[in-house]
Amino acid sequence: MHFHHHGYVTGDPRRQAPRGNGVDRPAELPDEMDVLIVGTGPAGMITAAQLSQYPEVHTRIIERRLGRLEVGQADGIQARSVETFQAFGFADEIANEAYHITEMAFWKPDKENPDHIARASRPLDDEHGISEFPHLIVNQARVLDYFAEYMERSPSRMTPDFGIEFLGLEVTEDPDYPVQVRVRHVAGEGDGQERTVRVKYVLGADGARSGVRRSIGRTLEGDTAKHAWGVMDTLAVTDFPDIRLKCAIQSRSGGNILLIPREGGHLFRMYVDLGEVADDDAGRVRQTTLDDVIAKANAIIHPYTLDVKHVAWHSVYEVGHRVTDKFDDVPDDLTGQRSPRVFIAGDACHTHSAKAGQGMNVSMQDGFNLGWKLGQVLTGLSPEALLDTYSGERQEVAQNLIDFDKEWSTLMAKKPEELDDPSVLEDFYVKTFEFPAGFMTEYKPSIITGNTRHQDVASGYTVGKRFKSALVSRVCDGNPLHLGHLATADGRWRIYAFADAHAAGEESQLVRWAQWWKTSPESSLVRFTSAEGDDDALFDTKVIYQQRHPQIEINSVPEVFKPKVGPFRLTYLNNVFGLHPEQNIFAERGISEDGAVVVVRPDQYVAHVLPLTATEELAEFFAGLFIEPSR
Amino acid sequence: MHFHHHGYVTGDPRRQAPRGNGVDRPAELPDEMDVLIVGTGPAGMITAAQLSQYPEVHTRIIERRLGRLEVGQADGIQARSVETFQAFGFADEIANEAYHITEMAFWKPDKENPDHIARASRPLDDEHGISEFPHLIVNQARVLDYFAEYMERSPSRMTPDFGIEFLGLEVTEDPDYPVQVRVRHVAGEGDGQERTVRVKYVLGADGARSGVRRSIGRTLEGDTAKHAWGVMDTLAVTDFPDIRLKCAIQSRSGGNILLIPREGGHLFRMYVDLGEVADDDAGRVRQTTLDDVIAKANAIIHPYTLDVKHVAWHSVYEVGHRVTDKFDDVPDDLTGQRSPRVFIAGDACHTHSAKAGQGMNVSMQDGFNLGWKLGQVLTGLSPEALLDTYSGERQEVAQNLIDFDKEWSTLMAKKPEELDDPSVLEDFYVKTFEFPAGFMTEYKPSIITGNTRHQDVASGYTVGKRFKSALVSRVCDGNPLHLGHLATADGRWRIYAFADAHAAGEESQLVRWAQWWKTSPESSLVRFTSAEGDDDALFDTKVIYQQRHPQIEINSVPEVFKPKVGPFRLTYLNNVFGLHPEQNIFAERGISEDGAVVVVRPDQYVAHVLPLTATEELAEFFAGLFIEPSR
């Protein structure tokens, strides 16, 4: 990230200068806008936050609640989500206020005395060191707060439009604003007033009972049966020794608790299993009182006791495993013929067992996937076809997750004697660990995910999976850094040029590639970057050498890695790297000695892996994806 | 830090509930107050921030400027300062926006072609791994912003009173508010209005021309000669390859530049040496124009060039090495007989060469030293005698620093041919490294710094030096943590009980110590902790065992390490630690196998080191320092 390159700007550098729609952003919801997002949950907020980096696009996010979420809902934050927060600049801040999961404990009936529970095991949460980011617990409200802060500091100066309810929509033939959306003001001066606004694209991020989903005729399919949990955020005095550990507790009676310690050192959440909801339940399970839940919890943790002092939030949370077959408004048989105008994301298109803690996390990845695509299409960088990839990519992820979730919850709900092998639960947890941490997503080949013909030149960067960071040293200042953490959510594509074995200044394949990328009329950089903006406005091109940084003279590094930026056309030197003293990124990520080009999407997924010589394939990959600016 | 222990509080947990003077804090400067701080520089702001944690104390901080500092002044932040920011909760945030120094470069006349400069060496900045905190560069204004944010979120809801100028003061015999301070409102409704306010204590943090210092009859003594530097914060296009490294550049002509890269990727600061200011200079050096400075810089970096595009701030900074003999208003011969009422801190009592980058850092340590002392005295916890230690401790630090500074600047200002050995400069830099990083301070024995009789039971925690953190694992949640980073700027004393070799649950010296600390009428915890508040309100008592954390059953740990807190008297489990898997704190810090008690002051300095058996000495240490609450 550059700042102060227009001159020193006093104050918080995270507060960017307003531009485009951010300059005189109307306080009230206008009659026409580019993107209307319905719902300020995690899915809606991340999409809005991403779009706030495209101030030329007028994006609004409406919410029927009168203000921010205050308490409740989800609280588990996977490492992949923290990685995502890093791109939005608040990973450290939220980690500092969150509970960190490093281990979890499994409690089962004591073999000697099965009326008592006993600790069976205490495995590490991230045994495989899958991520440098932590696994956190913090209330969903705080996640939303950080996204709100990000949007507000963005060039768009975006804030949610609270107190506005989505009623329905219609997709018309209007060439400019084809979607007509009916909304109602539920507060303030215009209370009760209904309006129709005209919009280019709508995102329904309006939760499990999504009205947007209904309006495009899609339904959540899957289990008819739901599972119910008594959830409580609790302050208590207890002698249960693992009260500050994430625990799965099973008692002999078949009772189950998932215990989640929370931020601040005292609060914890308990999910007390209330079982499958019978078909003829007719809402009876929802009548379960807090006292019932507390009594049940006490019975399960026997011989320990729980003296509840205060309950900050509680709910009976009923949920089934369900998913929609498509995440946009284009019928299967018309896909590719007309572009989607309405999208759905998050709980609006998939719901999950509370216990696997997936809902909030996967919903944010939906939004992160969609945001930049809308941004690129609406700013004229890319053709509308880009938007077809959203449903294609995310529906499959959701389906896989549902399958996983089902298996997990079924296991969790079983009585010990029903399990063939009592350790099956724990084994499952450890075996499938990559999945719940959010790192199993692997997108299939499409216009934004290349083929794997050249995968071997960077075997550690699987095409279609997210770019896993590794350590490097920056040449210009000797700073040891995580390469991946430099990729912020600015909507840019990353081109990582891993050099061949030659040093900077020597004739090499890297130099030839750099020359091509900078000057060839075939180069995507040359074709698609507008002459007016920064050299790196579209493609953030970085080079990583096979030498340690003191061996690399910055003046010998090809120009294309030192872009000219800002009104003074200053030279940006921060894109040139050598090996980190303790971790060789080439070895760590299986990069060929002859170098490689790794292309990474704005949402951090590896789009392509190519040898330095495959310039034609690189040009071809971007050819259909970008539109040449008019000159 | 605990939060949510009164129930879940929605919103940012760094925003504490208002208490005491924070509940209805008057917006205008009142006629009477406990503490009046003059000046919102680093010294004043950290003191105010620390006092904001004592909401029972009414503290105000006045500033004659109309608003926050916007640009300019210092920018170098030592690791010790970042460690301090950690205690105030903003180390990560400020580090994320700052430039990080990992190396520096020395440039000298090229041996072959002395008209050209050439890179002589590029040593690591922290070769000795002296701190886990980074060495940062960021504008002083941002440091002040973070302290302002901290104060505003504190229970005191403190904000600076801008637009009020200190005019003079008088210390009277008034038993309640002995200091009468004359101020003038320089803006707003009361513009020009002069008032007298009555105050218990005054801190003059009003910079090098301090009016407070003058009003207590003290003067800055030292060099009569000043040294002048042309300073500019610059955006430029240049072929100088180390423009993103901290550099000391010497040219053959004897010209000198200190180059400081700045935050954001482009900005840098240059200090161009303008030499000693002659006695008969009469302000002439201050007429040096920006063009002169730029021309001089270009001459020095020949054969490289600097095409300056924009200068964000520039100044001719003249400074001498000076220090005041005492930092309060009590004459030497009356020290101990009457208590100080007026203090001075920061540039008001010591000034330093710009080039060693000490001013802001040492000024903050002054304030950190004084803040908690005023807090303890004004809340009735400690006798006024505590206040005598401020000048005693900080004056010596300043004097040492001046001595160091002088040597450093003299060296820097020398022409290469004047140096006996051309590498002397570099050697000096490396040899004295601990000093400029801020970690050489070692307070002498006093009522708050014990003797070193038992130093050998924890040889790595030198009595009088700051508590150097090390890694441990927390028992209740398995989190690997930096022990020292848990000590926030909350004004509490830390008691680290390092266990003997026995495991938790076994009879041991630790158990006997814990029993004594919790129940003995001699125990300072028992004597001085008020019955109404939290068990750990005064003494934050932590235990570190010699076993790995899974071997430690929290239910077997003595009660005193699990204090009851908050309105529900919840049990706080976060104070119990085992060894970190990769770093044995006992080995790392030379702690005896028989255990040790390490007492640490609220400003993070080690106050005492004692064996677990030396309960009497522990009781005695605190006996004079705290006052028993009335019951």
Ligand SMILES: Cc1cc2nc3c(=O)[nH]c(=O)nc-3n(C[C@H](O)[C@H](O)[C@H](O)COP(=O)(O)OP(=O)(O)OC[C@H]3O[C@@H](n4cnc5c(N)ncnc54)[C@H](O)[C@@H]3O)c2cc1C
């Ligand atoms: C009451 C509740 C309790 C939950 N408890 C848990 C839990 O204990 N554990 C867990 O893992 N997950 C829980 N979840 C699920 C988890 O919070 C979701 O998976 C996650 O929030 C999904 O994010 P989302 O953005 O898709 O939808 P949501 O977070 O549900 O956000 C949807 C938003 O849209 C708004 N909205 C809905 N309809 C309209 C409309 N017509 N017009 C305007 N705005 C509208 C809603 O007010 C809401 O703010 C809970 C969800 C709910 C609703």
Ligand SMILES: Cc1cc2nc3c(=O)[nH]c(=O)nc-3n(C[C@H](O)[C@H](O)[C@H](O)COP(=O)(O)OP(=O)(O)OC[C@H]3O[C@@H](n4cnc5c(N)ncnc54)[C@H](O)[C@@H]3O)c2cc1C
């Ligand atoms: C113009 C300038 C340039 C500097 N440049 C550098 C540099 O390039 N490098 C470097 O290392 N250090 C520099 N310094 C020094 C560095 O900033 C100081 O060492 C550091 O700020 C000391 O902090 P302090 O809190 O003691 O005093 P200061 O930061 O000086 O703060 C004193 C405050 O008191 C206020 N004040 C003064 N008199 C009154 C009054 N009568 N009533 C009310 N308020 C009053 C002032 O407005 C000011 O805000 C510079 C200082 C100044 C003033």
